[in-house]
Amino acid sequence: MGIMTPTQPAVGDLATAAWADEVAQDIVSLAGEAAPAPLLFTPGGNTDTPGAGTATWVTLGNITVPTWATKCNVIYTCNGIYDTGTTSNVSAVIKVGSAAGGLSKRIDAPGVANQRFHMPITDRVTGLSTGSQSVTISATFSSGSVVRADATSFFTAQFTFQP
Amino acid sequence: MGVGLPAGGKLEIEYTSGVWTDVSADSMNDPFTISRGRTSEFSAPSTGQLSGLKLKNTNGQYTPLSQVLVDGTANPNYPNITPRKRIRYSNTPAGVRCVGYVKGWPPFVDSDGTKWVAITATDRLDQLSRITLKSPIAQEVANGSPAYLWPCTDVAGSTQAIESSGKTPLMIEQTGTGGTVTFGDPGPGVGDGTGVTLAPSSASAGKSFTATVLPVLAADWSVALWVKTSTVSRALLSGFLTPGTLLSLDATGKVLGAGSLTSSASITDGTSWHLVVLTFAAAGGGTTTLYVDGVSQGTSASWGGFGPQLGKIRIGQSAIDEPGAPEASSLFAGSLGYVGVFSSALSASRVTSMWQATNGYYGDTSDQRIARWLTAGGMTSADWNLDTGKAIVGTYPQAGKDIVSACQDMATTEGGGAVFYVGADGKARFANRAFRKPGAPVMTIDAEADLDGSVYAPSFDELTLFNQSTGNRAASSGTLSSQTYTDPVSSAAPPTGYGLTTDSSGVTSYATTDADVLALAQARVTANAYPGFRLPQVAVDLVTAQNNLYAALALVEIGSRIRVTNLPVAMAPSTQIDLIVEGWTETIGTDTYKVVFDTSPADNPARGVWDDTSYGRWQCKGQTLNAGITNSATTIVIATTAGLPLFTTVAARYPLKIQVGQEIITLNNAPGATSPQTFTGCTRGVNGTQAAAQASGATVNLWPAVTWTL
Numbered sequence: 001m002g003i004m005t006p007t008q009p010a011v012g013d014l015a016t017a018a019w020a021d022e023v024a025q026d027i028v029s030l031a032g033e034a035a036p037a038p039l040l041f042t043p044g045g046n047t048d049t050p051g052a053g054t055a056t057w058v059t060l061g062n063i064t065v066p067t068w069a070t071k072c073n074v075i076y077t078c079n080g081i082y083d084t085g086t087t088s089n090v091s092a093v094i095k096v097g098s099a100a101g102g103l104s105k106r107i108d109a110p111g112v113a114n115q116r117f118h119m120p121i122t123d124r125v126t127g128l129s130t131g132s133q134s135v136t137i138s139a140t141f142s143s144g145s146v147v148r149a150d151a152t153s154f155f156t157a158q159f160t161f162q163p
Numbered sequence: 164m165g166v167g168l169p170a171g172g173k174l175e176i177e178y179t180s181g182v183w184t185d186v187s188a189d190s191m192n193d194p195f196t197i198s199r200g201r202t203s204e205f206s207a208p209s210t211g212q213l214s215g216l217k218l219k220n221t222n223g224q225y226t227p228l229s230q231v232l233v234d235g236t237a238n239p240n241y242p243n244i245t246p247r248k249r250i251r252y253s254n255t256p257a258g259v260r261c262v263g264y265v266k267g268w269p270p271f272v273d274s275d276g277t278k279w280v281a282i283t284a285t286d287r288l289d290q291l292s293r294i295t296l297k298s299p300i301a302q303e304v305a306n307g308s309p310a311y312l313w314p315c316t317d318v319a320g321s322t323q324a325i326e327s328s329g330k331t332p333l334m335i336e337q338t339g340t341g342g343t344v345t346f347g348d349p350g351p352g353v354g355d356g357t358g359v360t361l362a363p364s365s366a367s368a369g370k371s372f373t374a375t376v377l378p379v380l381a382a383d384w385s386v387a388l389w390v391k392t393s394t395v396s397r398a399l400l401s402g403f404l405t406p407g408t409l410l411s412l413d414a415t416g417k418v419l420g421a422g423s424l425t426s427s428a429s430i431t432d433g434t435s436w437h438l439v440v441l442t443f444a445a446a447g448g449g450t451t452t453l454y455v456d457g458v459s460q461g462t463s464a465s466w467g468g469f470g471p472q473l474g475k476i477r478i479g480q481s482a483i484d485e486p487g488a489p490e491a492s493s494l495f496a497g498s499l500g501y502v503g504v505f506s507s508a509l510s511a512s513r514v515t516s517m518w519q520a521t522n523g524y525y526g527d528t529s530d531q532r533i534a535r536w537l538t539a540g541g542m543t544s545a546d547w548n549l550d551t552g553k554a555i556v557g558t559y560p561q562a563g564k565d566i567v568s569a570c571q572d573m574a575t576t577e578g579g580g581a582v583f584y585v586g587a588d589g590k591a592r593f594a595n596r597a598f599r600k601p602g603a604p605v606m607t608i609d610a611e612a613d614l615d616g617s618v619y620a621p622s623f624d625e626l627t628l629f630n631q632s633t634g635n636r637a638a639s640s641g642t643l644s645s646q647t648y649t650d651p652v653s654s655a656a657p658p659t660g661y662g663l664t665t666d667s668s669g670v671t672s673y674a675t676t677d678a679d680v681l682a683l684a685q686a687r688v689t690a691n692a693y694p695g696f697r698l699p700q701v702a703v704d705l706v707t708a709q710n711n712l713y714a715a716l717a718l719v720e721i722g723s724r725i726r727v728t729n730l731p732v733a734m735a736p737s738t739q740i741d742l743i744v745e746g747w748t749e750t751i752g753t754d755t756y757k758v759v760f761d762t763s764p765a766d767n768p769a770r771g772v773w774d775d776t777s778y779g780r781w782q783c784k785g786q787t788l789n790a791g792i793t794n795s796a797t798t799i800v801i802a803t804t805a806g807l808p809l810f811t812t813v814a815a816r817y818p819l820k821i822q823v824g825q826e827i828i829t830l831n832n833a834p835g836a837t838s839p840q841t842f843t844g845c846t847r848g849v850n851g852t853q854a855a856a857q858a859s860g861a862t863v864n865l866w867p868a869v870t871w872t873l
Contacts, residue, residue: 009773010773011773011774011775012600012772012773012774012775013597013772013773014596014597014600014770014771014772014773014872015770015771015772015773015779015869015871015872016682016871016872016873017682017685017871017872017873018678018682020871023781066806066807067804067805067806068784068785068806068807
């Protein structure tokens, strides 16, 4: 007994809707604009997460969302950031224009003040607006100290668009 | 009126099993017909029929129940002129065209004194439609031919469990005082009725069952019962003579069988039903096998060739210590259902099937479910030809349904034109939804050389139009739910679209997930949202056709693709049309062999096939002609909207077919890498379409535009 789970199709199989997402991604990856160059951003000086509430932490730059795209997968990294105390409780989410990613991820600081650490996150953003959009990381303060990026830190983001 | 059959024809009757008697010489041959199939992929095939056949009865040899012929000699056919004899018609090289069961042999005499019998026969669907299925467990137990079966489905308040064929019931036996027996409690299986619960006041005081199983069973025997309990160290079933207790539970809840076999796992979870089976086969020195939940737990030869004789059994108590009062021990506490005693050693596959019935066969593929029901109809794998189903099926309310209806429901659940019918060779056939995968046609009919024009009646109408379909997932398959899909473009109000039109019949699915049901509704809408040019019927006379089509006829099944070529211009939008066969009627006379195919359009739209150069490409988007072209231009420039994928520059991907308007064009050479892309040396008006002038900005599609299937 069991439920059938989609598996990779074999040559000659009928093309079924169960594989629609995978195929859409494959097709998209064949198109030139589907995977724009990665964004790389380095802050000019100290850039802290907000001490209360939710605010934009860093702005990575702009990307062009293709006219046919409605969603994207994004891999972004926060490199060389650090906790200004030992008790930060801050979550971060990526935004493309006004569309936010599905994950609001707590920044896993090591619990040691001023020790640099890295954080890679994979997320999916739906409901994209097309055209040039600003890519930001929004942070929400919960308790304790704030997390800081400085001129030694850098952020990257890589997008794969889907219809 | 001709006499005899066309060349290559042969008519045979099976008077006795496996012996076919050639009666070709007696065929009077007013043309007779063989028909099978359906007119649409959304209907169920009719029972196949052979009708209009006349056999010469000059000497009375086909007169029913006639023991003596006209000339006074004994009738060699007596007593075999009875209904349900098999008759088959075959043709060399088209093969067996029909295996039917004779409905009757009515004799007639014409005014000129000619004597004959009229024969009508139906295929096996007719037989199967007369067999009603029981609920899953009841059916599987019945398939094992039990000598005694106590379903324990008696109503609440009963004081005994009746035997299903009226033999001795299970009687309640009191040990000590106290304890209860409660009928009407939840039983095993899905739709298999209630069970009975035994609740003794202690291990040594309470109620159990006993029954006499006489006459004494054959040397081989089996016992089976479904149990649900949380109490360890109790007896399940015991016999009268040594070695006494046949099945019991040990201190950890494992099943002990025949004193020497132990199950690998405990069954005293208290929540699930378990099937416990013990079989004894006398041959080969005597082998006892214990099965728990359909899986063998080992075999033992400790009884030798003389196993215990089951003269009397007890359910829920340990070995009987007669004469004298019943020995009080190990009274079973828990629920029971479907207690069976068999006068044969059940096979491992039979036990497995019995176990699979416990959850209503949930998780079968559609063909596995059909095979179970055909087995219940007395058929074996030699009698069927079933594709592996793509749909996963949940539970199904089979009790009281006939086999054909149940199998048709599986074909509907499979969807995508899947079909259950009896083929020309007499075998039950299930074609899955992948059977209509695009590919080469099995028969190509030249309209000028082969086609019988008398049936040429093309249609382009709204008869098959609908753009909204609702898939209902039956409550009996798990969860009652309803999924509706609407094609937004087709359902727009006229003149933009065709207006909302609902698939009136809808579809009921027994699949396990809503996703399957939604896919089914989507597939139905996709195939019917845009009317296509149809040839509902295509006829060809194999005798007069200029091409030899007999061998191709042997390959035609329901769902096969056939192609009509060379259609006259103006009779159809293109000179070549592909069709899917849904059924056919063969009319066979001395000098005629006419076949009329009932068809539905193929490739409207085509189903996508992975990695197929014709049917494996996904539709392009945002491509238009960059400049108008004449009907003879061979250079075509195609513009692509910025940001959308371009035509590939890989030369190996060409030739590639595109469609502009109604015209199909072959792109033979790879273009440049940037839009607009220029294609030189194109072939215009292929696949029977007409080359036409096309305007600048005309939309370019790949041909065929493929679609997702289920």
